[in-house]
Amino acid sequence: MTTDARLKQHVVRRELHSPKSGLAIVLALIAIVALAWVGTESVLAALGRPALLLSPSAMAAGARGLPSLQPGVLIAVGAVIAVIGLVLVIAALTPGRRGRHIIGAGSTAAVVNDEVIGSALVRTASSVAGISPDRAVAEVGQRSATIRLTPVSGVALDRAAVERAVAEAADGLGVTPAIRTRVVIDKKGKVGG
Known part of the structure; x- marks a missing residue:
């Protein structure tokens, strides 16, 4: 593969895929807030001040008391934690x-937003159906x-x-990956042209 082809492939992939930085930032903020809270509670306990929410001893007592909870509650909590973990692993x-989609092949390609493709399909559908484009x-x-x-x-409508x-029209655009089209006609029409 030539350098130009690799560069094109890299640019197209970068334009089609989004980074996961938003999810990473949210998870980091949650971890920072949780650790700051635990640290604050520890400092308050060391200074002999009242806790904001739970003192470290109350947290430890709660953790020691987990086995005494109802098995159904433990299973439900475990299932929720497992689902959250599975979602994070999949993400x-x-x-x-x-x-976005790619239009064109060979040495040149254009990356277009899905709204552009949708607009072209709406224009085609409305002109064939004989209705205003704002009805599609x-x-x-x-x-x-x-x-x-x-x-x-x-x-x-036909x-x-x-x-x-x-x-x-979708085939004529030559988008990659190819798009399967479906037309839905509302059962209730609107008055006017």
């Missing part, structure tokens, strides 16, 4: 994703796009034609 191991909304995900149309009251046009 640490999976890459963050930004709402697109939700674009990593591998799928859903276009929701609100028809004019009393006017039926679902097959809209689905075909939207699928062709």
Whole structure:
């Protein structure tokens, strides 16, 4: 692989994936606050002052008393801690994703926001359906796009034609990863053009 190809691959990956710094900062702040609180309680206990919430001796007594709790409570607390741990492990191991796709291949590629893709699909769907673009909304995900149309009251939309046009438009964009399209037509229309 050439240096230019590696550089392009690095830039595209960086634009498509988000860092986990936000989660790391939140977890670090929680740890800092917890340690500051325990440290403050320890200093207050050493100075003979009343505790803010729990004194270190009360914390130790509470920890020693855990085995005497109901087994159901211990299981529930353990399950909650396990779920939190599992969520954190999954968050640490999976890459963050930004709402973007790659358009183009070969030596040049453009990274576009999902809103741009959604706007293009909305424009296509609304023109084929014969409705105003503000009566269509697109939700674009990593591998799928859903276009929701609100028809004019009393006017039926040709679902097959809209689905075909939207699928062709999505294929014509040449996005990577490819997008599966779905058209949803609201059952209740709105009055007006």
